[in-house]
Amino acid sequence: MLSGENQKNPVKIGLLGCGTVGSGVVLLLRENGEHIAQRLGRNITIAKVLDKDFEKVKQLGVDPNIITSDFQQILNDPEIEIIVEVMGGIEPARSFILEALRNGKNVVTANKDLIAQSGRELFATAQQFQRDLYFEASVGGGIPVIAALKQSLAANKIESVSGIVNGTTNYILSKMSRDGEDYQFALSEAQRLGYAEADPSSDVGGHDAARKISILASIAFGARVTYSDVFVEGIEKISALDISYGNELGYVLKLLAIAKLDNDEIDVRVHPAFIPSHHPLAAVGEVFNGILIQGNFVGDIMLYGRGAGQRPTASAIVSDVMEVARNIQYGDTGRISCTCYADLKIKAFSDTHSKYYIRLLAQDKPGVLAGIAGAFGRNLVSLASVIQKRNYQEKAEIVLVTHTVREGNIQTALQELIGMDIVAEISNVIRVEGEDGR
Amino acid sequence: MLSGENQKNPVKIGLLGCGTVGSGVVLLLRENGEHIAQRLGRNITIAKVLDKDFEKVKQLGVDPNIITSDFQQILNDPEIEIIVEVMGGIEPARSFILEALRNGKNVVTANKDLIAQSGRELFATAQQFQRDLYFEASVGGGIPVIAALKQSLAANKIESVSGIVNGTTNYILSKMSRDGEDYQFALSEAQRLGYAEADPSSDVGGHDAARKISILASIAFGARVTYSDVFVEGIEKISALDISYGNELGYVLKLLAIAKLDNDEIDVRVHPAFIPSHHPLAAVGEVFNGILIQGNFVGDIMLYGRGAGQRPTASAIVSDVMEVARNIQYGDTGRISCTCYADLKIKAFSDTHSKYYIRLLAQDKPGVLAGIAGAFGRNLVSLASVIQKRNYQEKAEIVLVTHTVREGNIQTALQELIGMDIVAEISNVIRVEGEDGR
Numbered sequence: 101m102l103s104g105e106n107q108k109n110p111v112k113i114g115l116l117g118c119g120t121v122g123s124g125v126v127l128l129l130r131e132n133g134e135h136i137a138q139r140l141g142r143n144i145t146i147a148k149v150l151d152k153d154f155e156k157v158k159q160l161g162v163d164p165n166i167i168t169s170d171f172q173q174i175l176n177d178p179e180i181e182i183i184v185e186v187m188g189g190i191e192p193a194r195s196f197i198l199e200a201l202r203n204g205k206n207v208v209t210a211n212k213d214l215i216a217q218s219g220r221e222l223f224a225t226a227q228q229f230q231r232d233l234y235f236e237a238s239v240g241g242g243i244p245v246i247a248a249l250k251q252s253l254a255a256n257k258i259e260s261v262s263g264i265v266n267g268t269t270n271y272i273l274s275k276m277s278r279d280g281e282d283y284q285f286a287l288s289e290a291q292r293l294g295y296a297e298a299d300p301s302s303d304v305g306g307h308d309a310a311r312k313i314s315i316l317a318s319i320a321f322g323a324r325v326t327y328s329d330v331f332v333e334g335i336e337k338i339s340a341l342d343i344s345y346g347n348e349l350g351y352v353l354k355l356l357a358i359a360k361l362d363n364d365e366i367d368v369r370v371h372p373a374f375i376p377s378h379h380p381l382a383a384v385g386e387v388f389n390g391i392l393i394q395g396n397f398v399g400d401i402m403l404y405g406r407g408a409g410q411r412p413t414a415s416a417i418v419s420d421v422m423e424v425a426r427n428i429q430y431g432d433t434g435r436i437s438c439t440c441y442a443d444l445k446i447k448a449f450s451d452t453h454s455k456y457y458i459r460l461l462a463q464d465k466p467g468v469l470a471g472i473a474g475a476f477g478r479n480l481v482s483l484a485s486v487i488q489k490r491n492y493q494e495k496a497e498i499v500l501v502t503h504t505v506r507e508g509n510i511q512t513a514l515q516e517l518i519g520m521d522i523v524a525e526i527s528n529v530i531r532v533e534g535e536d537g538r
Numbered sequence: 539m540l541s542g543e544n545q546k547n548p549v550k551i552g553l554l555g556c557g558t559v560g561s562g563v564v565l566l567l568r569e570n571g572e573h574i575a576q577r578l579g580r581n582i583t584i585a586k587v588l589d590k591d592f593e594k595v596k597q598l599g600v601d602p603n604i605i606t607s608d609f610q611q612i613l614n615d616p617e618i619e620i621i622v623e624v625m626g627g628i629e630p631a632r633s634f635i636l637e638a639l640r641n642g643k644n645v646v647t648a649n650k651d652l653i654a655q656s657g658r659e660l661f662a663t664a665q666q667f668q669r670d671l672y673f674e675a676s677v678g679g680g681i682p683v684i685a686a687l688k689q690s691l692a693a694n695k696i697e698s699v700s701g702i703v704n705g706t707t708n709y710i711l712s713k714m715s716r717d718g719e720d721y722q723f724a725l726s727e728a729q730r731l732g733y734a735e736a737d738p739s740s741d742v743g744g745h746d747a748a749r750k751i752s753i754l755a756s757i758a759f760g761a762r763v764t765y766s767d768v769f770v771e772g773i774e775k776i777s778a779l780d781i782s783y784g785n786e787l788g789y790v791l792k793l794l795a796i797a798k799l800d801n802d803e804i805d806v807r808v809h810p811a812f813i814p815s816h817h818p819l820a821a822v823g824e825v826f827n828g829i830l831i832q833g834n835f836v837g838d839i840m841l842y843g844r845g846a847g848q849r850p851t852a853s854a855i856v857s858d859v860m861e862v863a864r865n866i867q868y869g870d871t872g873r874i875s876c877t878c879y880a881d882l883k884i885k886a887f888s889d890t891h892s893k894y895y896i897r898l899l900a901q902d903k904p905g906v907l908a909g910i911a912g913a914f915g916r917n918l919v920s921l922a923s924v925i926q927k928r929n930y931q932e933k934a935e936i937v938l939v940t941h942t943v944r945e946g947n948i949q950t951a952l953q954e955l956i957g958m959d960i961v962a963e964i965s966n967v968i969r970v971e972g973e974d975g976r
Contacts, residue, residue, distance in 0.1 A: 124835075128693060128835050131834070131835075132693060132694065132695055132834070132835070135695050136692075136693060138760065138879045138880075139692055139760070139879075140692075236690065241836075242691070242833075242835070242836035242837065242839065243839060244682070244685075244686050244689075244690030244691065244839075247682075247685065247686075247689065247690045248682050248685075248690075251682075251685065251857065251860075251861060252674065252682030252685045252686075252854075252857055253680070253682065253853065253857060254574075254577055254578075254857045254860050254861075255566060255570060255574060255852075255853050255855075255856035255857040255859075255860060256570065256853055256857075257570055257573050322576065322577070380821065380842060383818065383821040395680075395853060396569070396570065397562075397566050397569075397570070397680070397849040397850065397852055397853040397856075398679075398680035398843065398844070398849070398850050398853035398854075399680070399843065399844045399847075399849065399850055400842075400843060400844070401680065401681060401682075401841070401842065401843040402840075402841075402842040402843065403839070403840075403841055403842075404818060404838075404839065404840040404841075404842065405836065405837065405838060405839040405840065406836070406837045406838070409837075411835040411836070411837065412835065412836050412837055414693075414835055415691065415693050415694055415833060415835040415836035416690075416836075417693075418693035418835075419689065419690055419691060419692045419693040419694075421693075422689075422692050422693060423689060423692075426873055426874070429873075430868060430869075430870035430873055431868075431870075432868035432869075432870055435864055435867075435868055436864070441576045441577075442576075
């Protein structure tokens, strides 16, 4: 199906980095090369690979003559039209991408840290030079969530984007929930299986999810949302006991990334949350990601798939390369420029609203429940349920679930409780989300 | 954010049909018009509406001067660049679309019947005149499944596309499952709520789903698959008893549309199927649709949302219009042409493979189970479980589940059973899918 001219004229890419993800791109182009040429009408070939580890790249079967450790060789190769950046980290990735765009090259990247931090500068440069900067692989691996927000759902005013965007923590929480294991044990198991890194803090602390939701929020609301705008709480304090109590109440625990519009302010946060067991995101288990988008016409859309890994990430990158190649062919790179047209404020976290699950230890004597309820009442926190669970260290363990209240009010109520003689310990506080289907 | 020029130069569309879906387009452009203009850089305005019911359209607030019953007025309006066809049915929609493309207009349609039947002719015409023919709304309402297959997952060899693509039958089956109701009662309830039409045969007979899966299969496999290629079986024979027995076995019943590659042949079919209760599609309830795509790099992707309705369908249509408007702006309409490059055969239905749930009535006497098992064994059908459920009309009701077998073999086994004195009735046969996660 390929005309002779197009076979002779492949799309040439420069691959920056050939680690796990870069190797995936090499494998995909090899395994699916013919398929891609049929779909696109042109072959895609890797013209140069930037990597310091020459031997590692050679062992992938890459022609040694195209491996280089000098970015300038790629930047100054006039035949390379698309740069695929899969080095990760901020520098030198940022400088390389900026130089590439200024030199008239288009860029596909999987680098969520960079997009979340330097998105403004990168997209402005792409727009200035009318080049493409695609980044589907930066959020949700192979799940087409960026394309959905930018194009397929573009007619909607997006009301919220939320979901499970970190596979490591979802694996840990799924395992804790399924096997009743505690956090440390489940984390060790995730590390043993390669789902968690030796230093897991970026994942379990919620920072990876915060970068991803800042990217999704920026696109969804047409505003500039950065990592530092996101309230972040990790899963380190979650106990098997909380998960078990939650299950009894009909909840499943997930690390949720949430971005929603509330009176023209953006409520954006990452924290553990109980969601009803019938919620669409409750069925997203193990290392899978699930992203729920709510638009004012489309209603609820959920996208589900593997949010990380060599092959799913390569799928997103090469599909992006195909789109950019079409834009190059038609001379309209930069056709969808930065969509940050709206000037929206980030909602102060103390003004956000949620329901709360609170587990505490109190004196086991008459009047204690009334005293606790009084502290909540004085802070306008209305309780949905109060259950005494067990006696522990001669104290009564009490689990409360509130109605929807303001974050600031729950915090002052908790401060007041901590100061009361009858309360020995606030053991955990976990938000409850999604009972209104949102 | 709009430059003066673009405000003066809106994208003008001609709307063919102003029923439920057409009204949705009118409402969306009114409600989200400013948002769309910010995203796109141009306004979208309806220049003319084709509808015989002048009063109905006027009551929507449409300027009476732009309502017409003469298609030629739209065809010959040089300012109209995009035709939105939401009349439904084959004619005159087919002729109107062909004339529009030949006259240099781009087309967005929600018409699954027409795409499934006349896709070849329509896409060839679009390609010949280098115009866009977009049809996201034809499958899955607002769920971006066409865009995912055509663009976001384009780097993958797609192995299968399957799912729940008909909301009416999913509502009926969900209700039967939840409330233990029989088919007729659940259907009446669906009709009362407006989820099923007075003549429900297209939905409950599986024909609507067959049209949709033929469209998805064509795109997924780059081949030409039409409605007549699809094996179709509806849900009319499903009883509450089967659903209940299936639940006991850990299954949920769904009307599945399945298209998968099997040794370079396309296995494409629509039928009721039991799937494991932990399968991602099992959680797709009520009127929702869920589509599972398996690519050789991306793995499993599921897209979930409302598969029909005025507002979700309008979301897909107007998002398509925005894409087409960008193509017009950059002079590259027709940039993604027909992707039917592969010449793949449709697998003979008797050669497809599945597991089967079989419910039958047999004589209640010694040796009967051995006799039944013998008939299966002679036809190379291996049984996974055999359970005697109850006595009914002095017969024994037996439920069997097979291992994976060839369709042709199960049919000859069933013929043999029907001819045996010990078998009074084959009460129902339902395929079991998804136990391998596929």
